[in-house]
Amino acid sequence: MTDDLTFDPDGDGRTLEDLLPDLRHVQLYLIRMAFPEPVASPIDHLRPHLRDHALWLRDQERTGTLFLSGPNRCDEEWDGSGTAIIRAGSLDHAREIAATEPFHRKGVRVNTVHGWQLSEGALRLSVNLFDNRFDLS
Template sequence: MATDDEVQARPDERHSGAQQVYFICFTEPVSMSPDEMRPHVDEHKSWIADLESSGKLFLAGPFLDDDFRFSGAGMMVLRAASLHEAKELVDADPFHANGIRTYRLVPWQINEGTVSLSTVLSTGTSSLT
């Protein structure tokens, strides 16, 4: 029998719209200085690039303070079939695996919104708004 976090992610059909389920990971640093974190940054960046390449990462980035500077906390939006899969993905982050950051995972259903992608073929540039 599957545990609650192994259940296939599914939208709440009582709502209309896109009805796609993602998992939001809110990540917070533990009491560690930037110098103590620095040895793990390249490994974290490599992990997140691999997650992005696999198609499992939708969006990620840091939260900013009132002066628009990195506040220490961040967020990732993951594509996963279940909470269990999302936990496995996030547990593999070197920051989490080494106790540098803690996290909280929340299933999130997207119903509304707009995403626009513009690509200029002649320059090979694109923008997402």
């Protein structure tokens, strides 16, 4: 039996104990935004408040609160839900921020907040200044 902290399957000499400090452990908060009950046409339910929601997202981005956000969508399948990952000082603070989101405030969707730590991954950003284009993948 091997010790999980010292097991080195890649043979690079680094154990799990060596690798753990490299994880980022950036504390963020995930806001899951969903309808309380399924609806036939999500966009029809959201449309009356969509401008307010977009302005809320813009404001959260401008203040540096919003990390990433978007619909929970796969191809054409979409139940009207979305996710926002935000920066906040605590879980309670994140809940306060989530409570200000217009769809939630007006009872259209329900927001639930969960702690989430960014530990690893790869972010690629390409900026073409002449063409005024960017690509994020």
